Amino acid sequence: MKNFEFIAPRTLDSVVELLPGPRDQKTRDRVKLLAGGQDLLGELKEYLVSPEQVINLKTVPGLEAFVARDGGYSIGALVTLSALEESASLRASHAMIAESAGAVGSVQIRNQGTLGGNLCQRPRCWYYRHEHAVCIKKGGSECYAYGGLNKYNAILGGGPSYIVHPSDLAPALVAAGASVTLKGKKGERTLELERFFTLPSEGAVTRENVLAPDEVLTRVDVPAMAGWKSTYVKFRERSSYDFALAAVALALRMEGDKIAEARLVLGGVAPIPWRCDKAEKALVGRKIDADTCKRAGELALEGAEPLAHNAYKVPLAQGLVTKALRKLAGA
Amino acid sequence: MSDPKRPHDDASRGTSLSRRAFFRGAGVVAAGSLVGEAAHAAAHASSLEPVRIEGSVELELEINGARQKVTVEPRTTLLNTLRNHCSPPLTGTKSVCERGSCGACTVHLDGKPVYSCMTLAVDAVGRKVTTIEGLATQGELTELQSAFCAHDGSMCGFCTPGFVMSISACLERNPAASLEEIQRSCSGNLCRCGTYPQVFEAALAAGRAMRAKGGK
Helix, strand or coil: CCCCEEEECCCHHHHHHHCCCCCCHHHHHHEEEECCCCCHHHHHHCCCCCCCEEEEHHHCCCCCCEEEECCEEEEECCCEHHHHHHCHHHHHHCHHHHHHHHCCCCHHHHHHCEHHHHHHCCCCCHHHHCCCCCCHHHCCCCCHHHHCCCCCCCCCCCCCCCCCCCCCHHHHHHHCCCEEEEEECCEEEEEEHHHHECCCCCCCCCCCECCCCCCEEEEEEECCCCCEEEEEEEECCCCCCCCCCEEEEEEEEEECCEEEEEEEEEECCCCCCEECHHHHHHHCCCECCHHHHHHHHHHHCCCCCCCCCCCCHHHHHHHHHHHHHHHHHCC | CCCCECCCCHHHHHHHHHHHHHHHHHHHHHHHHCCHHHHHHHHHCCCCCCEEECCCEEEEEEECCEEEEEEECCCCEHHHHHHHHCCCCCCCCCCCCCCCCCCCCEEEECCEEEEHHHCEHHHHCCCEEECHHHCCECCECCHHHHHHHHCCCCCCCCCHHHHHHHHHHHHHHCCCCCHHHHHHHCCCCCCCCCCHHHHHHHHHHHHHHHHHCCCC
């Protein structure tokens, strides 16, 4: 990697001061933020970014706060994935979030990787990760995965880029109705996490979210989910340690043996955490039986357009929807 | 232990205080050992000014209980620092994939296993680094290290230090760790010889030995 100036600020204000202006899209990568470093160091080593300055967020007080409030949580951007995974309280109230944190990478990654870093990590597509492939994510004109080797790419929401969002936490947090707070030069803004992520057809194709060049993700707020039960089911090519081929975050509020409310979000199949509105609605009022599982899976994957090598993701994701529903039926 | 803190809980303040303490440590060391203009600037900066490290910098790291001064660049990884900038070189920590995929470079930071190839040396200031060289005390192997010998836990041996570091942390937390827990603790370590069954046997045997001794 190229050398850089390492800056350790002591306040959040000075982090924001050090960032480029809100519209400096072209120069935004001259400054990179370092949290757990588990994604950034890979990007630096592959020369995908060569910043002049790296700003260490770990010296900023307050970003690692993890506070329970009214049944929900306020989780600072620097809270580690291990802390989320090991929180008995979070596991009891929002199982899918603790399970998704525990599904990330390996122990070593979870000990350093952070909530903010996990949500802001860059795609894993091998064309994107290749130093010499100037794909559309890196300012080129073409998504090489589209006509190339696309086993791991998107089946939903693709075009003009076909990356999948690599985060495990994102689907679970979106299913929990979490909001995210961003701090920039003009102050703070809070938005639904679902609105944080952008499809390549909607936002800048070289980005995965709405974070402006002058902004830093400071925390995620998770509302209470009293009366809900939830789970995160992830399928990996290598079960010990891998990104998701497909994943399901499912939360249900039951009334008796019938579903009163449902949230269903897919991971590993689209450039954003993929909210399945139709399937959620169709689940309401139904018992969890074979027919319900089949119908939810079909609706969740409605509109899927597999590429040459990833049609397997459709039945895989449908199977995971069934698995998640069955798991919660027995819970 | 890692449960979220209630509001106004002093413990939650403790976390950030310790972070601040770490930061103060980083600031003092950096300011005291930066070279040239940067040192001057850092030394005279007010307490809330960011610390800046450019070019090469002398850091003081705590490795295996001893303080060690190293001269590195901001981009230098902890792995590179251990192997190439320490004296004597700490080459027990292996460099293989350099991408946080194989686990051969696993060390403990404040007791927790991390990939040293995915950690910057500047980021290890103020934290306790433990390498494979730091496990044995006065030449006496730990139960886990002895069990690796007794159960043929190595073939070529290149991945072994990483496995030992990962499983050590697991058994320190819970000497009664199940096979599944042990497997999960080293799922971020790869062995290309495929000696996993012996590794797991060694880990379970070490756990039993630790429990028999009533601790570690």
